[in-house]
Amino acid sequence: MSINIPQSSLPRVVIAGGGFGGLKLAQSLDSDLFQVVLIDHHNYHQFPPLIYQVASSGLEPSSIAFPFRSAFRKKKNFLFRMAEVEGVDTLRSVLITSVGEVPYDYLVLACGGTTNFFGNEEVARHSLPMKTLYEAINLRNILLQNIEKALVSDDEARRDALLTVAIVGGGPSGVEIAGALAEMKRYVLPKDYPYLDSSLFRIHLLDASPRLLQAMSEKSSETAARGLAELGVEIHTGTMVSGYDGKTLTLSDGTEMQTRTVIWVSGIVANTIEGISAETLGRGRRILVDEHSQVLGLTNIFAIGDQSLMTADPKYPNGHPQLAQVALQQAKFLAHNLKARLQNQPESPFRYRDLGSMATIGRNRAVAEIGKAKWGGFTAWVLWLVVHLRSILSVRNKVVVLLNWIWNYVTYDRSLRLILKRNVPVEPYHQRLQRELKERPHDEDCPPHK
Ligand SMILES: Cc1cc2nc3c(=O)[nH]c(=O)nc-3n(C[C@H](O)[C@H](O)[C@H](O)COP(=O)(O)OP(=O)(O)OC[C@H]3O[C@@H](n4cnc5c(N)ncnc54)[C@H](O)[C@@H]3O)c2cc1C
Numbered sequence: 001m002s003i004n005i006p007q008s009s010l011p012r013v014v015i016a017g018g019g020f021g022g023l024k025l026a027q028s029l030d031s032d033l034f035q036v037v038l039i040d041h042h043n044y045h046q047f048p049p050l051i052y053q054v055a056s057s058g059l060e061p062s063s064i065a066f067p068f069r070s071a072f073r074k075k076k077n078f079l080f081r082m083a084e085v086e087g088v089d090t091l092r093s094v095l096i097t098s099v100g101e102v103p104y105d106y107l108v109l110a111c112g113g114t115t116n117f118f119g120n121e122e123v124a125r126h127s128l129p130m131k132t133l134y135e136a137i138n139l140r141n142i143l144l145q146n147i148e149k150a151l152v153s154d155d156e157a158r159r160d161a162l163l164t165v166a167i168v169g170g171g172p173s174g175v176e177i178a179g180a181l182a183e184m185k186r187y188v189l190p191k192d193y194p195y196l197d198s199s200l201f202r203i204h205l206l207d208a209s210p211r212l213l214q215a216m217s218e219k220s221s222e223t224a225a226r227g228l229a230e231l232g233v234e235i236h237t238g239t240m241v242s243g244y245d246g247k248t249l250t251l252s253d254g255t256e257m258q259t260r261t262v263i264w265v266s267g268i269v270a271n272t273i274e275g276i277s278a279e280t281l282g283r284g285r286r287i288l289v290d291e292h293s294q295v296l297g298l299t300n301i302f303a304i305g306d307q308s309l310m311t312a313d314p315k316y317p318n319g320h321p322q323l324a325q326v327a328l329q330q331a332k333f334l335a336h337n338l339k340a341r342l343q344n345q346p347e348s349p350f351r352y353r354d355l356g357s358m359a360t361i362g363r364n365r366a367v368a369e370i371g372k373a374k375w376g377g378f379t380a381w382v383l384w385l386v387v388h389l390r391s392i393l394s395v396r397n398k399v400v401v402l403l404n405w406i407w408n409y410v411t412y413d414r415s416l417r418l419i420l421k422r423n424v425p426v427e428p429y430h431q432r433l434q435r436e437l438k439e440r441p442h443d444e445d446c447p448p449h450k
Contacts, residue, residue, distance in 0.1 A: 003100035005079055008035040013338065014095050014104035016085040016273070018045050018068055021305030021327035022110035023393075028335035031077045033342060037104075039097060041084045043067055046133050047392055049324065050401070052173060054136040055263075056180035057144070057188075057417045058408055061133045063400040066393040085111060087274030090298055096274070106338060109273060109287060109295070109303040110331070113322065116267030116284070126246040127264040130173060139263065143181075144419045146260050147189070151196055157258065163201045164259040166249050168241050169266035170207030171214065172359035175224050177263060178205045179362035182231035188413060203233045204257065207266075208240040213367070215321065216357060220367035223376035227361035241266075268322055270307045282309040286319065291349035293334050304330040313352055320352050324391070329353065358384050363409070 005012075011034055015022045018040040026038045047064040054061050068080045084098035088109075094101040115129035128139045143165070150162035165181060167174050181203050189198040205212070205228065211221040212228075212235065225235055240252040249257040270285040280296055282288045286309035288296045293308060295301045305327030309319040320326040330350060337347040356370030360381060368380035375383065385405065392398050407413070 001100045002094075003081060003083070003097070003102055005037060005081070005102065008077065010035045010077060011105040011342065012037060012103070013106045013108060014039065014102050015108045015110055016095060017110035017112055017305075017307070018042075018080075019048075019110060019112045019305060019327065020324045021112075021331045022108070023068075023071070024328045024331035025108060025110065025304065025335055026072065026078065027075075028332050030335075030339055031075055033339060034106075035077045035079070036075075037079045037081065037102060038068060038072075039081050039083050039085055039095070039102065040068065041082065041098075043069070043080075043082050045071065045393060047397075048131065049388055049391070051130060051133065051136045052177040052180055054133065055130055055139040055143075055177060056184055057140055058180060059401060059404050061137055063397050063404065064392065065133060066397060071393065085273060088301070089275060090301065093300065105300065107301045108293075108334065109276075109301065109307055110305050110327070111271040111273065111307050112327075113268040113270045113284070113306040115264060116269040117264065118267060120243070123241065123244050123262075123264065126244050127168070127262040129264050130177065131268075141419050142261060144417055147193065147196070147201070148419070150200075151193060160200060161247065161258040162260050164204070164257065165202070165261045165263065166204045166206060166257060166259045167263045167265065168206050169264065170205055170209065170212040170235075170237065171265065172357070173265040174205055174207065174263075175212055175228065175359050175361060177265065178203055178228055178233045179231060179360060179365070182228065182233050183362050185232065188417070191413070192417070204236060204259075205233050206236045206239045206241060206251075208238070210238050212237065213359060216359075216367065216369055217374060219374055220359075220369060220376065223367050224359065224361050227365045231362055268306065270309075282311075283319065284309070292337055292347050293330055293350060302334055304334055310350065313350060316352060323357070325355050326352055358387065360384050 013029060013034045014037045015026055016039050018038050022038060023045050026036050029036050044065040044067045050059060050064045053059040072078045086098060087096040089096060094103050095107055115131050117124035129135050130139055146162040150159045153159040167178050185198055185201045189201060212224050213221045228235060242252045243250040244262050249259050249262055272285055276287055280288050287303040287307055289303050289308045289310050291312035293302045293304050295303050306322040311317055311319055329352060333350045340347045358366055358368035360366040364378050364381050366380035366384040368375045368383050389398055389402060392401055
């Protein structure tokens with residue numbers, strides 16, 4: 001059954017996923033030439049680079065989310081439908097969604113990725129991912145709730161475990177959440193919990209590789225490690241996690257750590273779509289595409305951003321990094337190429353232009369690399385602030401985020417520390433896990449704490 005979409009004489013481009021890639025593509029397509037149908041299971045676009053600030057109570061969720069309907073209010077021949085993308089029938093040219101089928105002339109898959117637990121179901125069940133707004137709110141709740149529980153506990157070992165946070169993954173997300181939590185420990189906990197010895201709140205950052213921020217230079221990596229260590233973060237590089245049962249985090253050398261909060265920011269795997277054959281999937285389940293972002297072997301289906309793997313760009317023979325800029329640039333390119341295809345003009349091959357990378361380490365500290373230039377400390381921090389503020393969608397969100405940052409900076413405080421636990425929606429993956437968890441005996445300290 002097809003879903004209700006007005007007929008048009010224009011060719012229809014259906015975009016699955018309204019993240020960085022999908023949103024930019026929808027904005028860039030010429031609305032005189034195409035009817036654009038955007039499908040997402042949320043009714044808003046989220047801004048992942050600041051998700052860690054929601055998780056650490058620095059920003060409200062609404063300040064980094066923007067409703068699609070507002071974003072496209074003035075765009076003609078544009079339709080948004082909220083639905084779960086389930087599969088594609090390539091023979092009939094229809095996208096299969098939770099609310100019905102959507103016929104397409106061109107289909108663009110831009111569903112991004114999800115957390116990679118590397119097949120470890122136990123870790124997946126008990127640790128806390130941080131890729132979506134839902135997950136960030138859930139993480140915030142658990143962090144704050146564990147502090148409340150620790151405050152009333154007279155069992156020393158349990159209290160220590162409740163106050164121990166282990167972050168697995170030393171990439172930008174791990175570094176940023178570690179820095180934010182370390183600042184919370186330093187500036188917020190002594191004020192909010194005067195009867196709690198805040199030195200008991202311990203933050204461990206673990207990574208299997210020999211250094212943090214593997215994708216950046218050794219210099220930036222050292223700056224980040226030094227900054228975090230000064231903030232009291234305990235760094236364990238060259239350390240692999242082998243298991244976590246909700247109470248004990250086990251490392252591959254057999255060492256054990258008692259903790260009720262394990263934040264898993266260690267990997268990404270592309271979201272899958274039924275109907276895209278396994279032969280078309282590359283590393284990390286990413287859909288293999290040619291240099292025009294066209295899915296290999298399929299003429300009118302494209303994939304962009306984190307969900308795609310393009311090995312035809314000479315500088316990136318193993319595929320592009322899974323970054324916002326890649327998704328944005330591919331989206332702009334595809335908009336241009338679809339127009340060219342429609343007008344029988346030659347299409348251009350995609351070439352990624354690296355605009356640099358950066359990560360914050362906390363107040364006044366960040367690392368940034370643009371080309372050969374490298375910054376650390378205050379300059380990089382200001383650069384980080386400007387770049388992120390500029391990238392957030394909508395003037396309202398920019399203003400809200402800026403005001404929050406100024407408030408946090410001046411008062412050394414964080415705006416939101418509410419435990420909003422009831423009715424927190426969960427992602428489908430976690431719904432499945434929850435069903436499985438119902439069979440387990442009740443244990444109030446074991447995540448997932450839904
Ligand atoms: C915590 C975090 C921090 C990050 N920080 C940075 C950073 O600082 N700089 C940087 O460059 N990159 C950063 N990234 C990576 C960056 O966000 C991604 O590379 C980028 O979002 C990829 O864009 P995309 O369009 O491919 O996918 P996404 O932006 O992930 O968008 C995917 C969209 O598809 C929708 N979707 C998924 N599955 C379905 C389905 N089955 N049905 C319907 N809709 C679906 C989702 O709701 C989402 O809107 C970060 C990522 C995370 C998670």
